[in-house]
Amino acid sequence: MTNQRITMTVNGVDRTIEAYPMERLLDVLREKLQLTGTKEGCGEGECGACSVLLNGELVNSCLVPVAQAANSRVITIEGLGSPANLDPVQEAFLRYGGSQCGMCTPGMIVAAKYLLNHNPHPSPEEIREGLSGNLCRCTGYMRIFEAVEMASRAQRGKSAT
Amino acid sequence: MQQRIVGTSSVRKEGAAKVCGTARYIDDMALPGMLYGATVRSSIPRGRITKIEFDLEIPWHEFTIVTAADIPGSNSIALVQNDWPCLAEKMVNHFEEPILLLAHPDCHLLPQAVSSVRIEYEPLPSIHSIAESERQHPVVWGTDNILKSYLMEKGDVDAAWAHADYIIEGEYETGAQEHLYIENNGVIADYSEDAGVTVWGSMQCPFYVHKSLMHLMALPEDKVRVIQVETGGAFGGKEDYPSMIAAHAALLARKAARPIKLVYDRAEDMAATTKRHPSRTRHRTAVAKDGTLLAAEIDLALDGGAYSTLSSTVLSRATIHAGGCYYWPSLRVRAHAFATNTPPHGAFRGFGAPQSLFAIERHMDRIAAAIGFTPEEVRRKNFLRPGLTTATGQEIPPGVDLDHLLTRALEASSYHEKKLRFEQENPRRALKKGIGIAAFLHGAGFTGSGERRMRSIASMDATPEGNLRVLVSSTEFGQGTNTILCQIAAEALGIDYDAVCMAPPDTHVVPNSGPTVASRTAMVVGKLVASAAVEIKRILIDSGYLHEPYITADFQQAASAYVKDRGSLCAEGHYQAPPNVYWDDDTYHGEAYGAYAWAVYVAEVAVDTVDYHVSVDDFVAVQEVGRVINPVLATGQVEGGIAQGIGYALYEKVVWQNGHMSNNQMTNYIIVTSQDIPPIHVYFEEVPYSYGAFGAKGLGELPIDGPAPAILNAVSHATIEDFCAIPLLPEDVMAKLVRSRFQVGEEVSA
Amino acid sequence: MRACPEHFNLVSSGSLSSVLGMLASDRGKWLPIAGGTEIMVLFSAGKLQQRNLINLWNLAELREIRVNEDTVSIGGGCTFSQIRSHPVIAAEFPLLALAAGWIGGVANQNRATIAGNLANASPAADSPPALLACEAEIELISARGTRRLPYTQCHLGYKRTVIAPDELIYAIQLPRKFSGWCTYARKVGTRNAQAISKVCIAAQAKIDFGRIQTIRIGMGSIAPIPLQLSQIEQLLAGCPIDRIPLVESRKLLDTAITPIDDIRSTKTYRRQVAGNLLEECLRTLAGTGA
Ligand code: FES
C-alpha cells in the first residue's frame, strides 16, 4: 500500500498530509500535525481520551481511519482555545477542578463542548449521559459535572443579556 | 493567624496547559534520531529458559537487541531488596517478565518482531494464591515463600479469651486492583559516554529511578539524570515500575547510541505492571457484654507476587492499620507477605491500609450484629480518643474527635431515618436498599522512622527576574502538588500565588525531597517548603533588600536585585522530626506516623434482585485532615478516591488465568463511568497539625480506605446476608441470594 | 497500536454500485468498513486478518431513514445516533430507540452503524433483541440484485450470517404495526454505560381484552446468536394477563438458551438473570396492559 495525499480542515486550517489510508486519525493528528493535545488512553473506543469533532460530530479518533476523514473538518482541543484565550468550557474546567492529571481532559472538554453545542442547558442526567463515553480515573466526575454546569450557566447568562 | 492563600482555591498551576491540550506528556515528546523500544516477555508463569530463537523472516540487523548480558552494572531494580531482575536470564517467575529488549526506527515493525522471538522453556510448577503459597509446595521464593513478616503485639491477648462474653471470628478477602491511570507508563532515554544517561518519563519518584539506574548502569550520581514530565495519573502505579522501564530504555539507548522511546500500550501496561496486593485477613475478637473490645488476634496475609519489590513496606502499613480506629487493650497482628507467580504487586493509593481497613470495618458490623448493638453504637463505644493509645502505643493527641465525625456523617446522610425506612420497605420491594458506615484512619507520611531516614530537603530560589521557584522532587500527577506547594510558599513569603512557580522536577536541578507517596507531600514536604520560604524572606530582610510591609512587586524587585548583586538567592528546608517522636522497628512500638487523618463515610446502596447489581445511590464523606490547603483540589481528591473505592468494591476485577491478567483491556476491566457514580457529599473538619505545613496532614490516600467497607456493610444491610470479599460482582451477589429468600417464579395472580 | 498501516489497504470508491462491483469481482477479498467501531479495535490490537478494506462510511444511499406507508426503512449505514433521534422510530419503535442508546458512549453512537452491528454478528450486540421483537426484515444488496428475508433467519451460528461475501446490508425494514403495543426492554451489562451486555432482552405485546394477543421477545448474550423466543411467544399467545404461566415460561427459556462462561460473566449468572428478566418482562407487560 502506498501513501496517499489527504486534505482536511483542521481547527479551521487546510492541511494536506501524506498517510496510509488505514492510519488512525489519532496518530495523524498527533504525529503528522503535532497536535498532541488529543490523547490515547485505550486505542479501542472505550476511554474517549482521543475525542475530536469530525464534521461537527463527536468521534473517537482512534477508531477513524484517516481516509474516512479526508476532505472533512476536524476540531481538536487545540482548536477550542489557548491559555491566553480560553473557551468558556476550558475556563470552567480550570476554575472548578474538572482537570487533575489532565489525560482525560482534552477529550472530556471536546465531549462537553459537543454536548453543549447540541443542548446548551443540559440536565444533570444529560450531562452524565453526554460524558459517559469519557473515562476519568482521577476526579470521580463530580468537579467535571460542576464545570459543565457552570459553563452552561455562563452561556445562559450571556444569552440572557 | 489569618491566611491569605492557604485555604483558598487557587487555580491549578499547570491547569491552563491541561485544559488547552498543551501540557506535554511523555508520548507527546520526541528526540531527533529517536528509536522505539519494545519488550519481549515471558509467556509462562514459571520455568527455566532453555533456548531463544529469532525467526528468520525478520531483518534483525535493523534492530537493536538487548539481553541481560548487556547490563553494565547489577541486573536488578534497586528497591528495598534487590531481588527484582531487570531482565530475566535463566529463570522466569511470572508471566510477562521482561527477557529481551528490541528497538527500531519504525514503531509499527516492533509488535511483529516481538512475537518473532521464540523462547523455549522448561516449565516448573507455579503457585497463584495465598493459600497455595502458604503450603510451600513448591517453594518459589527464598526458603519459605515468605517475602516479609511482622508481629505486632500489645497487652496480653491470650489472657483475654477466658473472660470474653463474646468471641467473634471472620475472614475477609480483597482482590487485586489495577491503577488504570489514563496515561500508560512510558519513558524516553538518551545516553552518551560524556553525559551518561538521561531519562524523561511519566513517574512519581525521580530519585527512585535515579538510584536504580546508578546500580544498573554502574554510573556515578552525576552521570544519571532523571526528569519527570507531565504525568497522566499514577495512584502508586508509577512508584516502582518506572525504574524498570527507565532501565530498559537506558540499556537500549546505550547499545543503540540513539535516544529511545519506550511507551507501553494499554494491554501491556495492564498485563505487565503492578496491581494492588490481594489480601486475606482473619479476625478473632474478644468482646464484653457492654460492647467493649477486649482483644483481637489478626492474621493478615498479602499476595506479593513473584518478587519482594515494595511488599515489605505495604505490609508494614497494613499491619499498623489492622486494628482500625479503635482502642484495643490487647492486640496481636501476625502479618505475612507471600510470594506467588504473578507479576509483583506494588504500591497503590492506600498502600496496604485499604485491605486492613476493609477487614476491620466489615468485622465491626459483624461484631455489632453478634452482640446485638447497632453498627454505630459499637464503633462509638470503642473509638480512639485523645489520651488513649494505638496498637503501637502512640498517644492520640487532643482535637481528634471521631464521635463528632460520626455524628456529622450520620446527620448528613439521614442515616437513622433511612435505615429504618429501608428495613420497613425492603421486604416488599425487588430493589433492596441498604446503608452502611465505615470509620477509619490513615497515617500520613512514611511509616515509623522512614521520614527520619529519608532526611528530605526542599529548597526555594529566585530567578534573575525575581520570580520565586519551589525546588522539590515531589511530583505532580494530578493530585495538586504544584498548586499546593506554590500556595504554601506564597503564603510563607507573603506574596501572590502567581509570583511563585515550580522548578522542573529534574534530579540535576532539585534536591531530594523524597518520593511522592504516602500522603506526605502537603504535610512533610509542604513544611520544608514553608521553612525554605521563611528563610528566603529572612535573607532579603536581613540583608536590607526588603522592608516590611511589602507587596509582591517589592518582593520581586528585592529578589531580583539580590540575585544581580550576589549571584543567587536560595534557601533550603531540612526535615526535622517532631519532638518526642520515637519508633522501634523491631518491636513495632512508638509513633508510627507523625499524624493520622480521620474519617467516617456513609454509603447508600440499592441491590437489584433481578440482575443482582449493586448501585451506590448516595455517598457522604466526612474527614479531618488538618488544614485544607486548597478546598477545590482537596474535594477532588476525596471524590476521585471514592470513585476508585467504589470500583474496588463493586466493579474492578482482575481476572487471573494462571497468574496472567486475562482481561487486560479497558473494555473488560470495569471502572466507573459518569453514569455509575452517585452524588458524593464531601465535608472537612479542620484540626491543624502543628508539624505540617500551615497545619496540613495527609489527604491523598485516605479516601480509598472507606468506600469498600461502607458499601459492603450497606449491601449486607440491604440483603441481610454477610458479604466479606471484594470485588463484589453481581455474580457473587447472586450466588448468595438465589438460594435464599429471593427466589422468584410464582404465578402472577391479579 | 499493534498493526502496521502500511500493510493495509482501504479504498473509497464513492458510490454504492462501484462498491458492489468490487465486492462481486473479487469475492471474499474485501472487508466492508463503515464507522469502524469494531474493525478498528481489531486493527489496533493487531488482530485484523483481512488486509483489504472497502469504505462504506457516508455512502449517501445507505444513510437514509425512509418512512413509508407500511414500513420504516433504515439504511444499513445509519448510525445509532441517527436512529435514536428519529421521531418516527422513537414513537413507533421505542425498543429500537432505546437499544440504540445502549451502544457505547455518544462518540460510538455517532459512528456505529446498524448494518455493522448485525454483520459483526456478536451474540452480545445491543440492537438484535429489539429487531427481533419488531419483526424486522433485512434487505441485502449485491451486484446480483437484492433479496429480503426476516431478520430471524439472518444468523447461522456464532459470528456467522447468511450475508454472502459480495452482499451488503442495504436496509432494515420495520413493519409499522406496533402502535399501542406494550413494550419492555432491559440490558444487563457490566456497568451503566460503555458496557457490553451480559444478558439483554426486548419484548412487545399486543394486549386486548385482558389477553395477550401476540407477543414478540428477543434476547441477547444467552446463545451463539441473538434468539427470538418463539416457543414462549406461542405459549403466551391468547393468555389472560392475570394468568401468565411464569414457571412454564421460565422452563421453556431454560431449554432454549445455551449461555457460556466468559471473561465478563458466568453461564449460571446468565441463565438465572435471563429467567429473572423474562419474568420481570412478563409481569411488566401484564401490568401495563391491564
Ligand atoms: S484512545 Fe480512543 S477511545 Fe480510548
Ligand code: FES
Ligand atoms: S483528570 Fe486524570 S483521568 Fe481525568
